[in-house]
Amino acid sequence: MITPETAERQYSTRLRTALVLTGSGTAGAYHAGVLRALHEAGVKVDLVAGRGIGAASAFFAAVDGGARLWESDGIWKRASARRLYGWRPPLRAAALAAATAAIILAIPIVLLALAVIVATLGMLLALVGLEGTGATLTTSYSGWIETVFRPAALPTVIPRLALLAILVGGAILAAALVLETARARARRRTRRGLVWRLLGAPISTSEFMERCAEELWNLIRGAAPLPTPPPAELARRYVELLSENLGQPGFRELLVTVHDMDARRDLVFALLGEPHRPRFFGRPSTASQTRPTEAFDLAGVARVHALDALEAALAVPVATEPHLVTFAPEGPWRGETHRVCDRPGCLSRLLAETAAAGAEQVILLAAAPPPARPHELSAGRADLRGRAGEQIAAFETAALGDVVEQFAGRFAGLFVIRPAHNPLGPLDFRGVYDERSDRRHTLGELADRGYEDAYRQFIEPVVGASGERIERVQPVNGSPGGHGAVQL
Numbered sequence: 001m002i003t004p005e006t007a008e009r010q011y012s013t014r015l016r017t018a019l020v021l022t023g024s025g026t027a028g029a030y031h032a033g034v035l036r037a038l039h040e041a042g043v044k045v046d047l048v049a050g051r052g053i054g055a056a057s058a059f060f061a062a063v064d065g066g067a068r069l070w071e072s073d074g075i076w077k078r079a080s081a082r083r084l085y086g087w088r089p090p091l092r093a094a095a096l097a098a099a100t101a102a103i104i105l106a107i108p109i110v111l112l113a114l115a116v117i118v119a120t121l122g123m124l125l126a127l128v129g130l131e132g133t134g135a136t137l138t139t140s141y142s143g144w145i146e147t148v149f150r151p152a153a154l155p156t157v158i159p160r161l162a163l164l165a166i167l168v169g170g171a172i173l174a175a176a177l178v179l180e181t182a183r184a185r186a187r188r189r190t191r192r193g194l195v196w197r198l199l200g201a202p203i204s205t206s207e208f209m210e211r212c213a214e215e216l217w218n219l220i221r222g223a224a225p226l227p228t229p230p231p232a233e234l235a236r237r238y239v240e241l242l243s244e245n246l247g248q249p250g251f252r253e254l255l256v257t258v259h260d261m262d263a264r265r266d267l268v269f270a271l272l273g274e275p276h277r278p279r280f281f282g283r284p285s286t287a288s289q290t291r292p293t294e295a296f297d298l299a300g301v302a303r304v305h306a307l308d309a310l311e312a313a314l315a316v317p318v319a320t321e322p323h324l325v326t327f328a329p330e331g332p333w334r335g336e337t338h339r340v341c342d343r344p345g346c347l348s349r350l351l352a353e354t355a356a357a358g359a360e361q362v363i364l365l366a367a368a369p370p371p372a373r374p375h376e377l378s379a380g381r382a383d384l385r386g387r388a389g390e391q392i393a394a395f396e397t398a399a400l401g402d403v404v405e406q407f408a409g410r411f412a413g414l415f416v417i418r419p420a421h422n423p424l425g426p427l428d429f430r431g432v433y434d435e436r437s438d439r440r441h442t443l444g445e446l447a448d449r450g451y452e453d454a455y456r457q458f459i460e461p462v463v464g465a466s467g468e469r470i471e472r473v474q475p476v477n478g479s480p481g482g483h484g485a486v487q488l
Contacts, residue, residue: 010413011361012463018047018359019061022347022400024316024392025085025426027367028053028065029076029443032069033450034417035061041459045363047272047356048256052342055313056212056366063242064250064270065219067403071380076447077209082430086213088175088204096432097169101162108154113409117393130363143251159321177425201321202384203427204272209327211309237307239271239298254298255357257345257350261322263293264331266349267340276358283356293332301328308433319388319427344395348403351410361413361459364404366398369422378435381425386432396426417457420448 019038021031031054038045050058051071060066068074075081088091118141125134148154217228226236234436245251255270272280281297296302296309305325312323322339329335354362381387400418407414423434431442 013044015412016358018049018354018357018362018364019042019045019058020050020350020354021050021057022052022350022365023387023396023426024052024342024344025053026053026424026428026443026446027378028057028069029081030078030367030376030419030422030446030450031057032074033447033452034065034454035066036070036363036447036452037454037459038363039066041184041455042362043459043463045252047253047354047357049348049350049357049358050313051257051346052313052344055258055310056208057365058236058254058256059212059216059310060219062252062254063216063219063245064240065216068215068219070285070447070451074109074205074214076443080345081443083095084208085316085427086207087202090172091202093172094169097172101165101169104158104162104165107158108149110152111148113144115435151468161389167417168439173460193267194240201319203316203319205311205316205320208314209311211395213307221472230382231307232304235304235308237305239303242271243299246271253357255350255353256309256313257346257353258309259346260325260343261339261341263338265290265294266346268295268349268353269298269302270295270353272357278390280353280357280411301331306327308340312393313342315335315341316388316392316426317341317343338372344392347399348406349398351407355410357408360411362407362411362415364400364414364416365450366400366418367398367418367422367424367450368393368400369419370396371401379467384426386425406430410458411477415462417450417453419453422446422449 021428023031035057045061048058050056057066057069060069069076072078081416087095119138122134122138125131125137144485162418182338213228213231216238217226217234218235220241229237242251242254246253246291253272253276255268256270258267259265259268260267270280277297277299281291281295283291297307298306299307303348305327308323308325311327315321320341322341325340327333327335340483351364381390389469400416404414404416419438423436424432424443429443431440
């Protein structure tokens with residue numbers, strides 16, 4: 001545990017500092033809050049590294065664009081953030097068609113239930129001496145029911161409407177099947193079964209990726225009203241912006257790890273400055289010939305894969321489809337197309353690569369709370385998002401504990417910022433009810449929690465106690481306890 005007494009010895013702005021972001025889904029909101037606090041405090045960061053949703057945070061932090069994560073109109077503060085990682089469009093449409101058919105079929109039952117209520121109400125009116133009113137009400141509704149339930153009315157219309165809704169849903173799924181088959185054959189061979197092609201992974205990252213691409217382009221284009229370019233062009237422009245400004249205030253080196261399902265190995269995408277770049281990409285691995293197949297230099301020919309790395313990092317295993325990456329023909333993979341996604345356990349690889357990139361001290365951000373203690377069990381989630389999120393969160397908590405123990409003596413300082421309690425699962429973008437606090441938690445609250453934790457766990461006890469403040473600037477409005485920002 002870092003204490004104020006040891007912080008001065010363990011933390012130094014003279015050391016090469018890496019900011020490592022790990023987590024999935026909603027953890028990005030926590031990252032946004034922490035990044036805001038670190039930005040206000042002027043904490044020096046030389047390298048940003050990320051896995052999962054942390055890769056998206058790293059992409060923005062690397063080009064001084066973290067504000068697009070935490071501002072009121074940013075990615076995590078918009079009301080539309082509730083729709084991120086939504087159900088795939090074909091599944092949503094088919095579910096809507098099925099719900100419409102169910103509602104249509106329920107109409108006769110609802111009308112009959114209302115008939116019982118009207119009859120009961122008429123009886124009560126008769127008991128209180130309003131026999132005429134009760135009889136009129138009952139007779140009127142009975143006559144209307146007889147008209148509605150004539151053979152040419154509801155008994156004929158209801159089945160036809162329900163069948164039409166079911167046929168529309170089936171047509172949507174069939175169209176999705178045809179498109180998926182054509183897309184798969186166009187990009188790579190596939191042996192997926194009919195059911196998986198029809199239903200597939202239930203959740204889509206497309207909306208989140210589109211939001212990230214839009215915001216990154218806003219940072220790159222400046223005031224020019226230009227439309228968002230294709231992914232390869234946007235990746236090239238992003239790499240150019242970062243390469244040309246490395247060393248400038250707010251710009252940091254970038255490192256992202258993902259997992260190649262076909263090669264069964266982790267991939268590293270990095271953009272580093274001198275002198276760390278040649279040492280990082282030229283260092284030997286367990287088998288020297290495998291390093292080029294795992295490490296990709298975004299400053300070289302791999303620059304077109306910058307957004308591929310981001311989209312792959314956003315792909316949650318099983319819950320979403322892996323991202324397909326087509327490597328260059330002149331590269332080690334000879335133009336092959338691989339399935340690439342996130343792997344919660346690759347945090348250890350991320351820390352190892354961060355050390356190889358020359359990091360001397362690490363600030364590790366994670367939205368995973370500490371492991372549970374006795375008598376802290378809660379009821380398991382019954383919904384699909386909650387059940388999948390529980391497993392992902394459990395894996396990430398265990399991985400975080402492993403790397404903290406594994407790398408405790410690897411760096412001059414390893415500082416962990418994490419919440420004491422986080423009821424939001426990785427896929428709970430609409431918020432969730434928490435039994436322990438008996439209220440509902442939202443993404444906005446998680447972002448605010450990250451902001452407070454950064455001050456309470458790192459800025460005040462570590463940075464403030466390090467004795468390396470150079471200049472105290474104007475107090476920042478809204479900072480916890482009225483603390484001023486620290487320029488390091």
